[in-house]
Amino acid sequence: QGTLGVVHDLVDDFLATRGGQAVHELRVRIREVHHVHGHLVGGIEDVHVVLADVEAEVQQRTQEINDALTIIKSKNIAIRGSITYAQTIQAALLTKETDFYKYFETSFVYHPKDIISGDFFWLKVIEHDGGSIIFASVIDCTGHGVPGAFMSIIANAVLNEIVDTIRIYDPAAILSELSFKIATMLAQDCSDNKDGMDMALCRFDIDGNGNYHSLTFSGAKNPLYIWRQGDTEYQIIKADRKSVSGGIRSQCT
Secondary structure (H helix, E strand, O other): OHHHHHHHHHHHHHHHHHHHHHHHHHHHHHHHHHHHHHHHHHHHHHHHHHHHHHHHHHHHHHHHHHHHHHHHHHHHHHHHHHHHHHHHHHHHHOOOHHHHHHHOOOOOOOOOOOOOOOEEEEEEEEEEOOEEEEEEEEEEEOOOHHHHHHHHHHHHHHHHHHHHHHOOOOHHHHHHHHHHHHHHHOOHHHOOOOOEEEEEEEEEEEOOOOOEEEEEEEEEEOOEEEOOOOOOOOEEEOOEOOOEEOOOOOOOO
C-alpha cells in the first residue's frame, strides 16, 4: 500500500478508537481560536480608534501651529516695518555720514548690526575766532535696538543744545554738562534708571586758512587712539572710567 496507505490506516484506526473525543477536542480548540481571534480583532479595532484620535490631535495641533506662525509672521512684518520707519526718523535726526566725510575724508564708519541702535556719531561745526571748531564724537548708549535709539536721539539733542545754546566748547565740560542733563531728564537722582553712554569727544581747532592746528579730547570709558605718519605704534589717550550719566540714586524730596 505504500507509506500514504499506512498513514490513512493509522488515521482510520485513531478515529475509530478516539473519534468522538478527538472531534470534541478539535471543537474546543476551534472555539479557543475564535475567542482569541475575536480579541485580536477587537484589539486591532481599538488600535485603529486610538490611531485615528492621535491623527486628529496631530492635525489639530499642526493647524494651531500653522495659525500661530501666520500670526507671528504678520506681526513680525508689522514690527519690522515700524522699526525700519523708526530708522528713517533716527537717521534724519542724527549726523549724516556725508557730512562727516566733508571734514574727515579718510575716515570710515562701522555700522551697528541692528536696524536701529544706540551706537551713533555726532558732528558739530561752529565758527569761532576767525576760524572754526569741529566737534566729533563716537557714542555708545546703553540698551540695544529701540531703547538705545531713544537714548541716541536724546543725547544728540542735548549735545546740540550744549554747544549751540549754552555755548560750552571745552570737551570735558561738555561731557559733564551732558551727564548732568541726561541724569536730570531721566530723574536718575530718585529712580532706578541708570541709562547713560560711553563716548569719546574730540575738538578740532581750524584756523582761517583751513589748517588743523590743535586737538582736545575728553572721553567717558572710550579712549582716543592717535597715529601719526612715521609712527610704528598707536598712542592711546585714556578716558575717564565713568560713563556719562547713569547716576547714583538718592532720596527724592
